[in-house]
Amino acid sequence: xxxxxxxxxxxxxxxxxxxxxxxxxxxxxxxxxxxxxxxxxxxxxxxxxxxxxxxxxxxxxxxxxxxxxxxxxxxxxxxxxxxxxxxxxxxxxxxxxxxxxxxxxxxxxxxxxxxxxxxxxxxxxxxxxxxxxxxxxxxxxxxxxxxxxxxxxxxxxxxxxxxxxxxxxxxxxxxxxxxxxxxxxxxxxxxxxxxxxxxxxxxxxxxxxxxxxxxxxxxxxxxxxxxxxxxxxxxxxxxxxxxxxxxxxxxxxxxxxxxxxxxxxxxxxxxxxxxxxxxxxxxxxxxxxxxxxxxxxxxxxxxxxxxxxxxxxxxxxxxxxxxx
Amino acid sequence: xxxxxxxxxxxxxxxxxxxxxxxxxxxxxxxxxxxxxxxxxxxxxxxxxxxxxxxxxxxxxxxxxxxxxxxxxxxxxxxxxxxxxxxxxxxxxxxxxxxxxxxxxxxxxxxxxxxxxxxxxxxxxxxxxxxxxxxxxxxxxxxxxxxxxxxxxxxxxxxxxxxxxxxxxxxxxxxxxxxxxxxxxxxxxxxxxxxxxxxxxxxxxxxxxxxxxxxxxxxxxxxxxxxxxxxxxxxxxxxxxxxxxxxxxxxxxxxxxxxxxxxxxxxxxxxxxxxxxxxxxxxxxxxxxxxxxxxxxxxx
Numbered sequence: 001x002x003x004x005x006x007x008x009x010x011x012x013x014x015x016x017x018x019x020x021x022x023x024x025x026x027x028x029x030x031x032x033x034x035x036x037x038x039x040x041x042x043x044x045x046x047x048x049x050x051x052x053x054x055x056x057x058x059x060x061x062x063x064x065x066x067x068x069x070x071x072x073x074x075x076x077x078x079x080x081x082x083x084x085x086x087x088x089x090x091x092x093x094x095x096x097x098x099x100x101x102x103x104x105x106x107x108x109x110x111x112x113x114x115x116x117x118x119x120x121x122x123x124x125x126x127x128x129x130x131x132x133x134x135x136x137x138x139x140x141x142x143x144x145x146x147x148x149x150x151x152x153x154x155x156x157x158x159x160x161x162x163x164x165x166x167x168x169x170x171x172x173x174x175x176x177x178x179x180x181x182x183x184x185x186x187x188x189x190x191x192x193x194x195x196x197x198x199x200x201x202x203x204x205x206x207x208x209x210x211x212x213x214x215x216x217x218x219x220x221x222x223x224x225x226x227x228x229x230x231x232x233x234x235x236x237x238x239x240x241x242x243x244x245x246x247x248x249x250x251x252x253x254x255x256x257x258x259x260x261x262x263x264x265x266x267x268x269x270x271x272x273x274x275x276x277x278x279x280x281x282x283x284x285x286x287x288x289x290x291x292x293x294x295x296x297x298x299x300x301x302x303x304x305x306x307x308x309x310x311x312x313x314x315x316x317x318x319x320x321x322x323x324x
Numbered sequence: 325x326x327x328x329x330x331x332x333x334x335x336x337x338x339x340x341x342x343x344x345x346x347x348x349x350x351x352x353x354x355x356x357x358x359x360x361x362x363x364x365x366x367x368x369x370x371x372x373x374x375x376x377x378x379x380x381x382x383x384x385x386x387x388x389x390x391x392x393x394x395x396x397x398x399x400x401x402x403x404x405x406x407x408x409x410x411x412x413x414x415x416x417x418x419x420x421x422x423x424x425x426x427x428x429x430x431x432x433x434x435x436x437x438x439x440x441x442x443x444x445x446x447x448x449x450x451x452x453x454x455x456x457x458x459x460x461x462x463x464x465x466x467x468x469x470x471x472x473x474x475x476x477x478x479x480x481x482x483x484x485x486x487x488x489x490x491x492x493x494x495x496x497x498x499x500x501x502x503x504x505x506x507x508x509x510x511x512x513x514x515x516x517x518x519x520x521x522x523x524x525x526x527x528x529x530x531x532x533x534x535x536x537x538x539x540x541x542x543x544x545x546x547x548x549x550x551x552x553x554x555x556x557x558x559x560x561x562x563x564x565x566x567x568x569x570x571x572x573x574x575x576x577x578x579x580x581x582x583x584x585x586x587x588x589x590x591x592x593x594x595x596x597x598x599x600x601x602x603x604x605x606x607x608x609x610x611x612x613x614x615x616x617x618x619x620x621x622x623x624x
Binding site: 021023024026027028030031032033034035036037038039041042044045048049051052100101104105107108109111112113121124125127128130131132133134135136137138139141142143185188189192216217218219221239242245246247248249253273276277280281289292293296299300303304306307308310311 | 343344346347350351353354355356357358360361362364365367368369371372375423424425427428430431432434435436440443444446447448449450451452453454455456457458459461462465466469484487488515516517518520521541542544545546547548551552555573576577580581588591592595598599602603606
């Protein structure tokens with residue numbers, strides 16, 4: 001393809017039809033390369049992390065998941081059991097608290113609030129998502145922690161002390177309960193803003209139909225809005241859970257970083273992500289580094305599964321409703 | 325509900341009363357939940373501002389952290405190096421992420437066959453869901469182990485975080501560019517690449533800026549990718565991205581656990597600066613978004 005040929009005006013332009021112009025080919029190749037970088041990066045991340053974790057995976061095998069240890073026996077024994085437990089308790093606890101609150105906020109913003117209140121409250125809720133986790137963690141250590149030991153903890157222990165999760169009075173501000181509260185604050189804005197969009201997308205005719213049949217607003221929500229948005233809500237909750245599981249900084253600041261398994265939420269613990277973050281000043285041995293990366297492998301596998309599940313749900317729904 | 329209306333009996337049944345009570349209960353609950361979220365925001369931002377205010381003065385922006393031996397007057401101390409480090413790292417991350425994200429969005433929206441577009445979109449969605457700490461560990465094992473920490477390596481980790489966000493928002497605005505504009509350009513004999521670069525892309529600039537600004541704001545507050553890539557820095561002022569550089573998030577992270585109340589106050593001050601930066605970036609993004617929406621609607 002010569003440049004002179006390119007410059008010929010008129011009929012030549014018609015001759016070019018069907019042939020690929022160099023500019024187009026270049027654009028195609030460059031953009032394709034950029035687009036494939038995501039796929040390549042995903043593969044590279046998986047590979048690198050697996051390779052680096054391999055010594056630990058070889059040494060401990062799947063027993064790593066059921067061993068409660070970190071650097072025991074002169075830094076030769078590592079295991080993730082207590083971190084998996086801590087991750088499950090804190091993220092599920094946060095999800096349990098965040099689900100009703102997020103749905104309620106989404107309902108308030110989509111169904112109840114007058115327009116001018118919506119305009120003020122919706123950006124504020126999103127601003128909550130913009131607060132960096134390290135700042136939330138700072139607040140967790142210096143404000144929330146003392147509040148839990150001083151006021152909230154004793155009150156919960158006093159009223160619900162018969163529950164094993166509130167069995168003791170908190171002695172330090174850094175505990176699993178603080179981590180649950182911080183994670184709740186982090187995932188509420190995410191889940192609620194997705195749900196609000198879902199609820200706004202419910203066709204008005206359906207809601208009007210239910211209202212015309214004499215349903216109260218809550219009955220419209222329960223009978224029309226929730227079923228319509230069900231799959232989307234599930235996807236939003238999975239994304240929220242994924243966020244809670246992967247949060248490292250704020251959790252490591254408030255959870256107490258303890259290798260232990262307690263039912264009592266007022267005791268310190270640790271999560272997978274938080275344990276990794278806590279070791280940033282350097283691991284002593286190659287085995288410790290490999291074990292650390294093994295924790296990252298567990299997180300990676302979980303986040304891949306959770307995200308694929310959420311995406312599949314969203315895509316199936318999008319296919320069904322022909323939206324987006 | 326007027327009592328003497330003919331249908332009044334219908335509404336006074338026990339069942340109706342219960343339904344109404346449940347409804348009122350839910351409506352109040354939803355309102356309380358929204359108030360709670362706003363309340364938490366006010367409390368968190370309020371305590372950051374209240375406790376950080378005392379730390380913020382000219383020295384805070386123009387001095388580097390000074391060690392205090394415990395004797396004599398306290399030396400003036402600030403976070404200049406952390407502010408500059410954050411700006412350098414974020415700037416580099418944006419430089420890495422922006423071209424990749426915009427080109428990806430162009431591919432997905434203008435060129436890609438449907439099936440491949442689906443695969444690429446899924447890959448970016450999944451990438452977006454990988455925890456930041458795992459990205460940090462990836463960069464750590466990929467380029468830090470055996471070579472040492474450096475600011476640009478942190479930028480790399482942050483760029484991985486930013487690409488999906490910028491690509492997503494760019495794709496959204498590209499989809500808004502009317503097909504008729506592309507057709508008009510092609511009908512005039514312009515090549516596809518010419519149409520894409522000189523007709524489609526300029527229309528989308530506002531959206532790209534919005535997405536880039538929001539992604540930058542989010543990345544600025546991320547700490548997890550910094551832990552293993554640029555945490556071992558000195559207190560001196562440094563502009564070299566091949567060294568590990570101080571950052572505001574790392575400063576907050578390390579100062580938060582100090583028992584020294586002055587250090588804690590500095591952490592709050594740094595938090596106030598960080599939130600201020602993020603707030604300003606978000607406002608700029610919002611302004612650009614509004615402007616580009618107005619432009620799209622044809623009011624220049």
